[in-house]
Structures are given as structure tokens and as C-alpha cells.
Amino acid sequence: MGIMPKFKNVEVLKELQKGYRTIENGIIRILQRAGEQFVIDARDGMKISPSAFPKGDYENQTANLRSSVGYFVLKDGIIIDNMIEGTAEGIAAGRALLGTIPNKTGYQLIGVAGMDYASHVESKGYNVITSQADVALVNINRLLNKFKDRMNKKGAHVDFDMDNLVLTTTR
Template structure:
């Protein structure tokens, strides 16, 4: 009777699996980052409102969370005199982060308190960009899922 002996150990298998998990996590983060950047760009370029002070556009940004910890964020750059907008966007994000303690999360916001009011007037502040971001994210995750 022949005895088959493996050329690897349990530790080798654990390391290979851990490396694979890191690779998949990196791909997820890059996908979320790309979608987040597109979201901010679209909000700022496609917004169908007149932003007199720059606050509304300055209040747009995003963060990526992994198990409740921020691992990346962007946006909230001051446009025109929009310092208050940048501050409001960052403050809103801080409040939302605590609601997502597990998994990977992409949060995109327009942080000015009147953003929803502007949208009720039929103007696009964040809705169109959010829909586009969701579609892009679904496609990116489907591509990633095929590679796994």
C-alpha cells in the first residue's frame, strides 16, 4: 500500500488562504474607491442646481469603512467660499460611520442640511450620482465575483 505525503503543512494552507483574503479585500477596496471618486466627481459636475456659495458642492464626499474603521475617504474639498459645506459633509460622515460596524461600507453624502430641500425642487444634488454609483458598484462586484 502506497502512502501519500503532502509537500505542505497546515500552516502553508493557512498562509495561502490569508494571502488570498488580503488580495480579495484589496480588490474590494479599490472597487469601492473608484466608485466613491466617480460619485464625488458626478455630484460636483452633474448637479443641476446653482451653487452660489460653493457649500453644497463642497459638502460632497465619501468614506470607505472596513469593520467600522475608516480606511479611506475623499471629497469635501472647498469650492468657492464653501468652507462651511466641507465642514458639514465631514460632520455628517462622522455621524454615519458609527452605524456600520461590520463589513465593507461605502458612504457618500451631500452634507449641507438643505440638500434634500434642493432635490425636492426637482434639482439633482446627489440622487443621480447615487444611482450611478450603485450601478457601478454592482458591476464591479460582479466582475470581482467572477474572478474569485
């Protein structure tokens, strides 16, 4: 007389897939939330230390630069969520910049300021997305650690590679 399971392998697989989807959905929500805040802060010209960016906020003469600010959440190189709104030229520039970023395996949050003069504006002492990128990294780290603790309390072992999670760039 041996031990006989009262479950089927299919049932175990179904539960594992359910757990995987819970973790995946949590990661995606965290990246969406950080991306949305990144865009809001960049468009509102988040006030930061005058010593870091002594000139303060830049003029938004054409609205193209702020329109080119957006985020993309990718899984294995495929866009699963994004937010980029405004002028047609700004949106096109933000989307075009995404095409220059190498695809990676796993999840990515990519924040962009796609107009070709974004880095020039920053080099003049104005903030376009640099400080927002730093804030997004801190927020993601905090939210992922909180999520990891919550999942680990439920019995799932979850860990993250923060070195490859976020890439933020300007043209």
C-alpha cells in the first residue's frame, strides 16, 4: 500500500500558473504606476534643488518636448502598456526613441523624452526628465520591495534584479 495523491498534476500546474499571473500582474501594476508618476512629474516640471538645475523649468514653446515625454512597459521586448500624449510631433518622437533602445528579456519600464533637443535643453541647466528618472527608480525599488515582502508572506519566493529593470533616456 503506497501513498496515493488526491490531486492531479493538472491541478498543481493550474495553481502554479495562477500564482505566476498574480506576480506578473503585480509587477506590471508597479511599473505602470511608476511610469504614470514619471510622466506627471516631467510634464508638471517637478521642482527640484536649484543647485542641481539652477535654471528651473524650461519654456514649453511648441509643446513638443513635453508631448514627447512618456513611458513604455515592456515584457520580453513587447509593449504591454504605454502613455505618451500631446502633439503629433512629440508623440512620434517619443515612439521613435523607443525603437533605438535594445530589447531585453523580462520587464522594462522605459521613460523617454523623445524630441531630439531634449538632452540639449538639459545640458543648458534645465530639467526635462533626469530628476524624474531618479524618483522613478526610488519608487520602483520601494514598491517592488513592498510587493516582494507581501508575496513572500503568502509563501511565494519573489526576488528582483533592479540593475536591469529601468532604462530612462533622452535624445
